Amino acid sequence: MHEFSIAVRLVEAVEQALAERGIAAEPTRVLVRVGELSGVVPEALELAFPAAAHGSQLALAALEIETVPLVLRCEGCGREWHADEPFLLCEECGGGAAVTVLSGRELDLIAIEVEGEE
Amino acid sequence: MTVRIDLTQGILDDNDEIAARTFERLRQAGVLCVGLLSSPGAGKTTLLEATARAWRDPMRLGVIVGDVATEVDSARLRACRMPAAQINTASHGASCHLSAGPVAEALDAFDLARLDALFIENVGNLICPVAFRLGEHQRAVLLSVTEGPDKPMKYPKAILDTDLAVITKVDLCPHVDVPAAEVEKNVRRVRPHARVLTVSTRGAPGIGPWLGWLDDMLATGGRTK
Numbered sequence: 001m002h003e004f005s006i007a008v009r010l011v012e013a014v015e016q017a018l019a020e021r022g023i024a025a026e027p028t029r030v031l032v033r034v035g036e037l038s039g040v041v042p043e044a045l046e047l048a049f050p051a052a053a054h055g056s057q058l059a060l061a062a063l064e065i066e067t068v069p070l071v072l073r074c075e076g077c078g079r080e081w082h083a084d085e086p087f088l089l090c091e092e093c094g095g096g097a098a099v100t101v102l103s104g105r106e107l108d109l110i111a112i113e114v115e116g117e118e
Numbered sequence: 119m120t121v122r123i124d125l126t127q128g129i130l131d132d133n134d135e136i137a138a139r140t141f142e143r144l145r146q147a148g149v150l151c152v153g154l155l156s157s158p159g160a161g162k163t164t165l166l167e168a169t170a171r172a173w174r175d176p177m178r179l180g181v182i183v184g185d186v187a188t189e190v191d192s193a194r195l196r197a198c199r200m201p202a203a204q205i206n207t208a209s210h211g212a213s214c215h216l217s218a219g220p221v222a223e224a225l226d227a228f229d230l231a232r233l234d235a236l237f238i239e240n241v242g243n244l245i246c247p248v249a250f251r252l253g254e255h256q257r258a259v260l261l262s263v264t265e266g267p268d269k270p271m272k273y274p275k276a277i278l279d280t281d282l283a284v285i286t287k288v289d290l291c292p293h294v295d296v297p298a299a300e301v302e303k304n305v306r307r308v309r310p311h312a313r314v315l316t317v318s319t320r321g322a323p324g325i326g327p328w329l330g331w332l333d334d335m336l337a338t339g340g341r342t343k
């Protein structure tokens with residue numbers, strides 16, 4: 001259950017991004033991208049966020065999480081698939097070819113929305 | 119009017135930047151840094167005790183130990199003459215894993231010029247520590263046969279995001295009815311080309327395979343990729 005420390009880092013990252021831009025207003029929305037292989041459970045992050053944001057500039061912000069599917073590609077046969085489990089083995093060609101993670105590792109802050117300024 | 123500020127940054131970028139500085143600081147000092155991950159009780163501290171006993175000079179090894187509470191593990195390793203720093207994670211706001219900041223601060227407790235290798239023994243947990251890079255040149259995950267054969271598939275990210283799997287306590291295989299080969303097979307179901315070693319601190323094959331891997335890593339500066 002490290003989602004709370006992820007939420008704390010997210011709050012710090014947003015505050016820093018706002019400070020760098022000289023924005024004092026309180027953001028209304030924070031958009032993040034969480035991959036299925038990030039090790040972060042979106043529901044747990046949603047639960048942790050209000051507690052981490054309490055008393056900060058983000059206290060009133062809504063967290064919006066876009067999940068990114070785990071997509072693997074077999075470098076042997078070229079097949080790409082949305083995997084339930086991150087097992088780096090292609091069951092189509094069954095061979096020992098390398099399997100690459102195309103997406104699913106994301107754990108990114110992608111946007112902040114602020115009302116009224118500028 | 120809503121103003122949208124687009125950003126592209128990792129939520130853990132701050133952690134990863136500190137980790138990258140630790141990685142580089144240790145590389146320049148010629149110190150191999152190996153992170154150890156496992157569930158609680160897999161034998162991280164016991165493997166390090168045996169490593170200290172086998173090393174040409176245990177004072178040339180160092181360890182940063184992460185635990186929620188107590189100095190039990192660092193005391194055990196100091197008793198083997200290995201310089202040790204303890205981080206109690208409960209006092210850093212997140213108890214289930216180490217993060218790069220406290221590890222970077224703990225480096226100051228060591229005379230890096232005198233070390234061959236620095237181990238970072240994480241909090242026993244196969245989930246949370248995996249997400250936080252600390253500056254390790256290599257990461258090893260320990261899997262004890264007493265945990266049963268399925269851990270690699272249940273915690274696949276711990277296999278994917280480490281460089282070496284060490285199957286421990288293999289002297290107990292007949293008693294727990296778990297063949298080391300079955301654990302290894304499950305590691306390879308997640309990652310077919312994984313590097314896997316088996317060790318025991320109480321019987322065959324000893325810890326020779328682990329010491330051999332450490333020697334390889336010291337010879338290459340911890341670079342296998």
